[in-house]
Amino acid sequence: MATILIVDTRPADRQLYITLLSSFGYRLLEASDGAEALELARTEIPDLVITDIVMPNMDGFTLARRLRAEPLLSGVPVIFQTAQYLEPEVRKLATASGVQHILGKPAQPQDVLHAVQETLKKPVAPARLPQTGQLQREHLQLLADKLYEKNLELEKTNERLRSLSLTDEMTGLNNRRGFMIMANGLLKFARRANHPLCLLYIDMDSLKQINDTFGHAQGDTALTHFSHILTETFRDSDVIARMGGDEFAALTIDATEGSLIAIQARLQSNVDSHNLLSVQGYTLSFSLGVIRVDLNSTLTVDALLSQADEAMYAHKKGKKRKT
DSSP states (O other), X not given: OOEEEEEXXXXXXXXXXXXXXXXXXXXXXXXXXXHHHHHHHHHHOOSEEEEESSOSSSOHHHHHHHHHTSTTTTTOOEEEEETTTTOHHHHHHHHHXXXXXXEESSOOHHHHHHHHHHHHHSOOOGGXXXXXXXXXXXXXXXXXXXXHHHHHHHHHHTHHHHHSOSBOTXXXXXXXXXXXHHHHHHHHHHXXXXXXXXXXXXXXXXXXXXHHHHOHHHHHHHHXXXXXXXXXXXXXXXXXXXXXTTEEEEEEESOOHHHHHHHHHHHHHHHHHHHHHOOSSSOOOEEEEEEEOOTTSOOOHHHHHHHHHHHHHHHHHHHHHHO
């Protein structure tokens, strides 16, 4: 399967592509700017580069030109992604750089897949691309200035939204807002492409008891350890989040009945392995609710979360009855 390099300053924006494309078997690499991407491309020789345009150190246009200038990388196709994708100058310069597809930010999953599939079908013909000298430096500078100016305006306009991070500060997982953004996109895509989708709602048991007995610092440590276990258990293409307190969610695409059983067994095994090595004076355990998403229904992500939450509490009550 093709190797795709995702280039974007923001980890959350890279993760959207990684989550979507890895579920289709693509091998994903990531870089935070053009300079880092160029170094990675030299060692990995990707089949495709998807890059933001406005980045520090080296912008997307410069990265595309640098790729064209290197014999081993000159045929690697590039897709641009940008919040200013409708600007005529962007499209004009993208065409001059040999870039045929420009994705908006945020991009719809079906648009990403279409652009990737079409680009990989039509390899770049290096000999037909313009030489660097043909791309007027004055034009490049004016365009870069304009894009950076617009980017600053967007940053100010979205300052309040940006302050609401998509990531849970303690665990490093998605927070509820980050989960909802990614889950809504995957749900929309799954319904259009008819790909099975499963939602798991997970409660880390006994957090209150750990807090009361060992202190809140140890409770935070337990949450961090459990989050790490979840990261080890699920695939890169799965969306994992701390929804709040001791509750977590994971959304998986293309999960068969067999793979769901394997996921639950792997989660239990990873928790057991952690407990064997733990010297904290307590053990970790969890309750789990799993639902398969009916792609023909019109249920929202919130409604699906409620169903999975109910399934999780049923599991928790069942465990208490056994004890």
